[in-house]
Amino acid sequence: MNGSRSRTILVAVLVLLAGCGRAERREPLIDPSLGPPNVLFLVLDTFRADHLGVYGATEVETPNLDAFAEEAIVFDDAASTSTWTLPSMSSVYTGREPQHHTAIGGERLRIPESMPVMAEILRTRGYETWGLVAVDYLGKGFGMDRGFQQFRAQVTGPVSTRLRNYQSRVAGTLSVPPREPWFGLVHYFDAHDPYRPPKPFDRMYYEGEPDSIPDDPVRSIDVIYSDRNRIAQNPRKRYRWMRDVKDLLFPVKQYAAGVTYLDDHLGQVFERLRNNGHLDDTIVVVLADHGEHLTEHDVYFTHRLPYAEVLQVPLMIRLPGGRLGGTRVQDPVSLVDVLPTLMELLDQPLESPVDGVSLVPAIRGDDLGERLLFAEYGAGSRNWAKSVWNAQWRYTEMSLDGVQTAELFDRRSDPREEEDLADIRPEVVGTLRAALDLHFGPERRVVATEDDRPADTMDPETEERLRALGYIE
Numbered sequence: 001m002n003g004s005r006s007r008t009i010l011v012a013v014l015v016l017l018a019g020c021g022r023a024e025r026r027e028p029l030i031d032p033s034l035g036p037p038n039v040l041f042l043v044l045d046t047f048r049a050d051h052l053g054v055y056g057a058t059e060v061e062t063p064n065l066d067a068f069a070e071e072a073i074v075f076d077d078a079a080s081t082s083t084w085t086l087p088s089m090s091s092v093y094t095g096r097e098p099q100h101h102t103a104i105g106g107e108r109l110r111i112p113e114s115m116p117v118m119a120e121i122l123r124t125r126g127y128e129t130w131g132l133v134a135v136d137y138l139g140k141g142f143g144m145d146r147g148f149q150q151f152r153a154q155v156t157g158p159v160s161t162r163l164r165n166y167q168s169r170v171a172g173t174l175s176v177p178p179r180e181p182w183f184g185l186v187h188y189f190d191a192h193d194p195y196r197p198p199k200p201f202d203r204m205y206y207e208g209e210p211d212s213i214p215d216d217p218v219r220s221i222d223v224i225y226s227d228r229n230r231i232a233q234n235p236r237k238r239y240r241w242m243r244d245v246k247d248l249l250f251p252v253k254q255y256a257a258g259v260t261y262l263d264d265h266l267g268q269v270f271e272r273l274r275n276n277g278h279l280d281d282t283i284v285v286v287l288a289d290h291g292e293h294l295t296e297h298d299v300y301f302t303h304r305l306p307y308a309e310v311l312q313v314p315l316m317i318r319l320p321g322g323r324l325g326g327t328r329v330q331d332p333v334s335l336v337d338v339l340p341t342l343m344e345l346l347d348q349p350l351e352s353p354v355d356g357v358s359l360v361p362a363i364r365g366d367d368l369g370e371r372l373l374f375a376e377y378g379a380g381s382r383n384w385a386k387s388v389w390n391a392q393w394r395y396t397e398m399s400l401d402g403v404q405t406a407e408l409f410d411r412r413s414d415p416r417e418e419e420d421l422a423d424i425r426p427e428v429v430g431t432l433r434a435a436l437d438l439h440f441g442p443e444r445r446v447v448a449t450e451d452d453r454p455a456d457t458m459d460p461e462t463e464e465r466l467r468a469l470g471y472i473e
Contacts, residue, residue, distance in 0.1 A: 064267030095354030106379030119147025
């Protein structure tokens, strides 16, 4: 590419990135005279934003999260940096995109030890730190326990019982937390497949018999075993948990039931915090690492490709005392913004570089300005995806088994991203493709450094658990 053309593209991309000036520094949103607040992160694995009432859901009941939202700042257009747990949560922990924190899968399974993570940062600022997680990718085997003084991973047993197995531990920790100030992280895995919530939530949204062939052929489960399914895994192995199911609607409704099941347990957490007096001296952050494909875009009951159903996630922050509760932020934001936002709320400097920005100006009502946000999936040359978007457009390039495609969606008129406009809006494609060139390089590199790390290894038990969940073929 010649220099003149490069400069022209750079100017076009910078026009998209140019924003209004930041507001001048103002008084902190949290009263410093009361001392540092506690911090609690509630992480909802595989949790779609559009299944929450506060985000517009009408057929799924989430009364506790909806009530929490009335006392919180709600980010209406929040998105993940990736389509699965390790890279997306690494972005939460570091404020860096996957290409920079490099925990992207394949042979790269850890955040570099030299890169500070949230729990370490808060520990150096005087916080007692504790964490409870329910999947291996957030456990010690992948270095995700860094900075936590107390840490427990509940990774064995059926997915549908994990919440019950450690909800009592969550309750106990919140009843008698470490000395203040404390930072706690609780990760819930229960919306993840195999979508088997216990009674009374089981089948609460489904009527019929899942093992009977439905009258409507559109509801035939056979589609997930056909060539229409774009998942890059053996579907007979991937969907073992649905071997007797004939009705495609059954897993869709069971996923929704799992969301309501988790909402019920979160209500217990909120009630305990309120009853023991900690709710109003704690910053409570609710977020998801990614969503789930539920038949959209010919991908079924997994999370793989960077479409809206997987990228768009809930993000809500309740300040001590419920200050500014009910505020809605419409600017597009990313999980890389969580760490810098938290540090500004705590009125603490962030000494390590981040890719995100503090959302405090947006919470105050200021315009964040035009931004381009990025997400990525894949650690190899045959299966990968790179996505870039702003408030109106999402452009994605992907390779599935070596076949490369590009798609463009108008997020305002087509929020479910059903109509690909790449062929009829070439000028938008050209600008956003140039943004990907600048961000990932024309070769669409998987990490920002050319330095390949040696392969990380995992023990056989961990590998088998992750294979059973569909993360490893």
